[in-house]
Amino acid sequence: MRTVARGLELDVALLLAVLLGGIGFLLWGEEPMLPLIRLPVPMPTLFPALVCLTLTWTLRERWSQQMSTIVRHPGVVPSARFIGTQTTCAVAAAIAGSAAHPGPVICLSSVGASLAALFTLVLGRSAVFALLILSYLWLSLAAHHPLNFAETHSGWLAAVSGVLCGGIYVRTEARRSR
Amino acid sequence: MTSLFLWAGGGSARLARWLLTLAAGCLVLGLGGATWMGSWKVALDWGTGTLILVGPVCAGICALTYSTMSSRRWDLLVAGMRRGYVAWLGPMLGVWVLGLAVMLACTGVVLATASALGANASPTMLWAVPLVSMTLAAQVGIGAVVGASLPRAFSVPLAVVTTFLLETLSVSGTIPGIFRTGGVTGPLAGETYDFSVLRLQALVCIATAAACALSLAFHIVLVRSSVALFAVLGALALAIPPWWALESTGHDRYIPEPSPRLVCKGNAPRVCLSADTVRPLDGLSREMNRQAEPLLELGIEIPDRFVQSLPGARHESDGLVIFVDAGATAATIDPRTVSLALATPRACPQFFSKRAPVRALRSRGVLADWIATENNVPGIGVSKTSREGRWLNRPVSEQAAWLSSTYAALSDCRLNDLTVPFRR
Numbered sequence: 227m228r229t230v231a232r233g234l235e236l237d238v239a240l241l242l243a244v245l246l247g248g249i250g251f252l253l254w255g256e257e258p259m260l261p262l263i264r265l266p267v268p269m270p271t272l273f274p275a276l277v278c279l280t281l282t283w284t285l286r287e288r289w290s291q292q293m294s295t296i297v298r299h300p301g302v303v304p305s306a307r308f309i310g311t312q313t314t315c316a317v318a319a320a321i322a323g324s325a326a327h328p329g330p331v332i333c334l335s336s337v338g339a340s341l342a343a344l345f346t347l348v349l350g351r352s353a354v355f356a357l358l359i360l361s362y363l364w365l366s367l368a369a370h371h372p373l374n375f376a377e378t379h380s381g382w383l384a385a386v387s388g389v390l391c392g393g394i395y396v397r398t399e400a401r402r403s404r
Numbered sequence: 405m406t407s408l409f410l411w412a413g414g415g416s417a418r419l420a421r422w423l424l425t426l427a428a429g430c431l432v433l434g435l436g437g438a439t440w441m442g443s444w445k446v447a448l449d450w451g452t453g454t455l456i457l458v459g460p461v462c463a464g465i466c467a468l469t470y471s472t473m474s475s476r477r478w479d480l481l482v483a484g485m486r487r488g489y490v491a492w493l494g495p496m497l498g499v500w501v502l503g504l505a506v507m508l509a510c511t512g513v514v515l516a517t518a519s520a521l522g523a524n525a526s527p528t529m530l531w532a533v534p535l536v537s538m539t540l541a542a543q544v545g546i547g548a549v550v551g552a553s554l555p556r557a558f559s560v561p562l563a564v565v566t567t568f569l570l571e572t573l574s575v576s577g578t579i580p581g582i583f584r585t586g587g588v589t590g591p592l593a594g595e596t597y598d599f600s601v602l603r604l605q606a607l608v609c610i611a612t613a614a615a616c617a618l619s620l621a622f623h624i625v626l627v628r629s630s631v632a633l634f635a636v637l638g639a640l641a642l643a644i645p646p647w648w649a650l651e652s653t654g655h656d657r658y659i660p661e662p663s664p665r666l667v668c669k670g671n672a673p674r675v676c677l678s679a680d681t682v683r684p685l686d687g688l689s690r691e692m693n694r695q696a697e698p699l700l701e702l703g704i705e706i707p708d709r710f711v712q713s714l715p716g717a718r719h720e721s722d723g724l725v726i727f728v729d730a731g732a733t734a735a736t737i738d739p740r741t742v743s744l745a746l747a748t749p750r751a752c753p754q755f756f757s758k759r760a761p762v763r764a765l766r767s768r769g770v771l772a773d774w775i776a777t778e779n780n781v782p783g784i785g786v787s788k789t790s791r792e793g794r795w796l797n798r799p800v801s802e803q804a805a806w807l808s809s810t811y812a813a814l815s816d817c818r819l820n821d822l823t824v825p826f827r828r
Contacts, residue, residue: 235557238555238558242558258572258576259572259575259576260572260575261453261456261571261572261574261584261587262432262435262436262453262456262587264589276565279561279564279565280561280562280565282561283557283558283560283561284557286557288556288557351468351557351560352420352424352468354464354560354561354564355424355428355461355464355465355564358428358457358460358461358564358568359427359428359431359457362435362457363431366435
């Protein structure tokens, strides 16, 4: 298990998640001003964007040639990658939002990670650029139309996006490794 | 020569980088909406402000390039070459040129659009462009160092997030505006850049970029690690004096112009706007003449001239035009702005004091509502059953005395004499 986590670089990602979560926890009440966005952006809105920018690099398969030699089902490693990435994102969000209601932040981070999986399939290492642009759009939208986190059905959104994007990710990665 | 551009990859990779960087620039301009169309200065600021996303994207591209080069031990390969430093530092310069080209293209497009729509140019402000490009150099340098130093997978997101956070810290004032490149939200009417601040910020960025370039160069030049460390720290130390100067003297990029130029139109009343924001002048002049009619019919003497409220410039003997949100750069005029302007016949100093004259502002508001009602301005927001609504529906003969005395008091800045015409 430990070897698999290391192979997928989830150990480094988990360390970063704890670090990022700790910073988020300390700054949870802040509402920083972001460039070009007229209104302050609350941390529950900002944090999911930060999480999916910083922690979804583990979704990229670095040893795709070696994948064809493994004896397990080709969907196992991509599934482990996807679930591992979702877990690290959830850990960061849970630590950061632990003083308030972490549920919606975890869900939004999960949605971000699911979208990151799709971007990674198409863009590879350049996925982070698309995520940056998408995150910026999300921040400017959410700053001007604040979400009511208590009422948002973010759990359903996270589940649907997770199943949909995760399914496409695992299926495509498994096909590639055949 | 071709070998120097190997890092850039094939045609499709180069095209993808261009498109990606251009998309980031276009997104910034898109988020600005139409605000930059009405002012050349705002257009310039948003053009250079494209670096807000172009900068992190370029830093990420640089990190991606250097992490790939490092993982393939390109540094060992070029270290023995005669002009190895060109091959090693070339990508950093190349990505800077890419970002600069996108920023210049975006700036050119927005400036041309604003000029075509009638905005007056302020060419002296163009000196900001080379100064701001130093910020991009620092961002690209940070991306290069992160890419060359950290594991491959993590370097790109780290470079992108770091440069974006530096911009955020600059906007919030935690660091003295060093990575702030534009994207102003106001109309910049009667304002200009404080070039002393921009120069100091550029100096900090040059020192940062130099430290990053030196740090990269020591990957291929064999020197003692202590010498390399001293050289990099020495370059970084050059950033301390300008940083300290920015901290001590303030780091606001914009200052009021000493004598802002006005452009006027119409008669009785004549309307004057800053030469920087003339887009709404025609509509404002027409609407001002229309809405002034009910006051003139009552024999109320309105000022000869209404002047736009500008930072640092006070025209105390004139009426005051105050634009809300993007009104100063918009093509159409909000009739409520005109009603409020007509209800402000003089720029009384009390309006600009720290303690707002609440009662006077309330009376001015009722007067503005009356002007708006008489001119059938939509969306006044006063309920017909409220006390104010009932007063507004009374015959003009009953309102005239209050209107005349209130207008006279506002014109003479006797704000303590003002009351509302109904019980609160």
